[in-house]
Amino acid sequence: MTRPDTDPGSRAVVTTTSAVELSPRDRTRVLIRSIGLCVLLAAPAVVMRLSGLEAEPVVAMIVYGGAVFAASFVLAWAAEAAQVDISGGLAIAILALIAVLPEYAVDLYYAYTAGSDPGYVQYAAANMTGSNRLLLGLGWPVVVLVGLWGLKRVHQRRGHVLPLDAGNRLEIGFLLLAGIFAFVMPITGQIHVWMGGVLFFWFGYYAYRLSRGAVEEPKLRGASAAIGTLPQTARRRTLIGLFVFAAAVVLIAAEPFAHSLVEGGKDLGVDEFLLVQWVAPLASEAPEFIIAIMFAARGNATAAIGTLISAKVNQWTLLVGSLPMAYWAGGGSPALPLDGRQVEEVLLTATQTMLGIALILGLHFHRWSAWILLGLFLVQFPVTGTHGRIVLSIVYAVVALAALAWNYRHLVPTLRAPFARELIPESEYAGHQP
Incomplete structure (x- = not known):
């Protein structure tokens, strides 16, 4: 097995341009411009929180949301650069957690608060389902569409199919089994601590499998x-400083940002459930989306989509699994309850996940597949009623079954991939190529 050139949570995309091509002057300019802008974005939130200043919920939502957004960029840059010093399983374990810190901080706040305030239970599920559906329904197709355009522009390669790396089969296999397990949640109407334990174990095994592969020096x-x-000593000190800065900003801004989304929605007359479901994930995941889209536009779309596939594995294991534990720690029961609306949301997210997996089982991401995912993602916004959500889930399931039938020869190798010592060569089962 060859390990993909990225980590499992928010994978550092390997490019064709080596980091050593930056001159010291260019390096200083990039650092001042990039990190300086993030510091400026985060500063108002830090000042407001530490000074105890109160602001209108809508203003607070913008200020604290900007800080989370800035911290996400800093974490993404630092996590990628850290691969120069950290390799193998340690990098996987550490970087996967670092990269998703802003998103986890917001969602775990909702889950923890729900332990003592039942009104927050719905927000924990909303943020989790929103981030999952946003990543697959918007992130995957946009990167593919931009990537196909980038291949044409940069490499003069015309086509309607984006090939994935052979190593992506391992990740797709882990995601497929986690996606099947996810249906237990809407069926039982809860996310129990034992489910979280299973998902944590599954992510740990995923990280272990990746750590057994070859590690290549990243190009950034x-x-x-x-x-x-940077020179080794300066680089390590810079990385520590950036991690501490970003973590501090997240800890300072996550709680008031999450709270202001709820209060701001009430002031604006907007369903706060929808704000929590879409605005918070946008703030924490936008840096990952932007970086992936940039690499896709530069002709490196295969690595970019691999980044987002890996992030989906992280969300569907660590993020979902952590919710009942945070709820229990906050004073709730060992099971995070799901009401009717939340069951619909989790079911819709699970069926969307299965469709995404079914479409790429053959390690080919077609243009039409991207449009299907994007179209169904956009349709969900005007479909807000219970009946409509159930119908949309059925549509996802039917299209997923059709895609599974189309790619049926790849199903067994994908299910076997997490447990196989080596990835099965494509030639052994590729009798059916879509």
């Missing part, structure tokens, strides 16, 4: 490259 761009090319 932009701010990550500027950090990675």
